[in-house]
Amino acid sequence: MSEWLIYRGTGAPHDAIADLPAPPPWRAFDGGPVVPSPGPVDDVTERRLGLAGDRAGNRARNHRPGARERELVNAALYLRRPLLVTGDPGSGKSTLAHSVAYELGLGRVLRWPIVSRTQLRDGLYQYDAIGRLQDLQFERAASEPPPYAGEPGGGIGRYVRLGPLGTALLPQERPRVLLIDELDKSDIDLPNDLLNVLEEGEFTIPELERIADRVPEVPVRCDDGSTVVIREGRVRCRAFPFIVLTSNGEREFPVPLLRRCLHLYLEPPDKERLAGMVRAHFGDDAARANDSLIDTFLDRAPGDRRAVDQLLNAIQLTRQADWAQEDDTRRRLTAELLRPLDRTR
Structure with missing residues (x-):
């Protein structure tokens, strides 16, 4: 097997991701401070997290990609570009993301399922404004201050949760694996809305930006259940995530999106x-x-x-x-x- 391959498609975990060369200058990112990268996810952890561990783990271990599939996965890793994977239902598009995460020890796959109502913000973060307003009303009626009254920003971080894309863009030393599943089901605007985030590797949370002069650091929850500190309402990646966008070929995508991705078509399985x-x-x-x-x-x-x-x-x-x-x-x-x-x- 060629020595340049980081992902080998053997189903055996290894640490070759540490040998991944530096990114091209135009795809280098400097987000920080660095947050801890997740460790490999074993079957016990997957079951505890409710990730259908045995099924996902077995599919990842038994996935044997062809030469072209391996080469394009590695090209995406080297170039820090998303991989647009098309093919018939059941051809292994989603399994590919799990296989890469399992073999390279990149933690559990962050999955963002797309439907016709999905918007970019759904993948980046959610802010529960109604829940916060209700809690403020209860606080005013109570005789004692709430337990989180002393938290940064009056506990605003309790109402912010990073989505799968937002979590993948956290500044980590090793890339997270993000599966954007069935992008062809999206509203016509979503592929174009993704362009800037995929190019710049960053986004802002306006609700936290507005209070950054008073509260520069706010802890928030992530899509994987961990907690991170967001500084000045801005998230910028360090290691660009390995992003798999899947499509059943039900629609065409705009050229600007295609320009930012590598394209892999999966033939029906033999x-x-x-x-x-x-x-x-x-x-x-x-x-x-x-x-x-x-x-x-x-x-x-x-x-x-x-x-x-x-x-x-x-x-x-x-x-x-x-x-x-x-x-x-x-x-x-x-x-x-x-x-x-x-x-x-």
């Missing part, structure tokens, strides 16, 4: 990758036991679209129902579950 996905979910024996079902999944007419979820559903139902291999019910339901997505009849 038999070897499908067997790896089955092993990740059901164990080593499941891939051998369902070899014919994998072949059935791959046997499709030109233009037919199927998602890996359909194959996993068919295997799960087969295992739970304990049908015989030649059972008519098994064959009939398997055909229904593996029906091409663009065919309604």
Whole structure:
């Protein structure tokens, strides 16, 4: 394997991220003071954090990217550029982010799921103005000062929480992994709204900027549950995060966004990758036991679209129902579950 690869796609954790060369001068960032980087996330920690640890961990460990996939991931790491990953549902777009985080020991993936109502601020931070107003009203009616009356800014930090993108942009020595999932589901303005943040690697929190002359440091909560101190209402990264933007190809993106990203198209998984996905979910024996079902999944007419979820559903139902291999019910339901997505009849 080439020595320049930081991410190797082997599924084995290592510390090669420490060998990542300095960024290009136009992608160097100087945020600070440095905040602690998260340590590797093991299965126990993932379960405690409610991260569906076994599933995410197994998928990350069993993901085996092809040469082009490995090369573009490493190009994004070297150049400090986001990676726009497109492909059919179930092709491994989201799993790629988990694989990079797991192998390079970069902590849990910060995930920002996109819907049609998502705005840039949702990813950067949330400020609970209504909650603060209600608490102020209760305070005025109470005879004793609230327990956080002595906190900076009267406890304003209690009402500010950094979002996934905001947390990823904290000044850390090692990059965080951020998954911006299904960007093609967004409002038409969000891709353009992202441009400045992705280029500058920083943002401000106006609610904290306004009090910066009186309260320059305010502790706030992050998307991963940790607490950091925000200085003068400004967040600027130090190590640009490894950002994976996924798209199912349902829309085109503006050229300015494409210019700031590297683009990776994931081909539909072949038999070897499908067997790896089955092993990740059901164990080593499941891939051998369902070899014919994998072949059935791959046997499709030109233009037919199927998602890996359909194959996993068919295997799960087969295992739970304990049908015989030649059972008519098994064959009939398997055909229904593996029906091409663009065919309604």
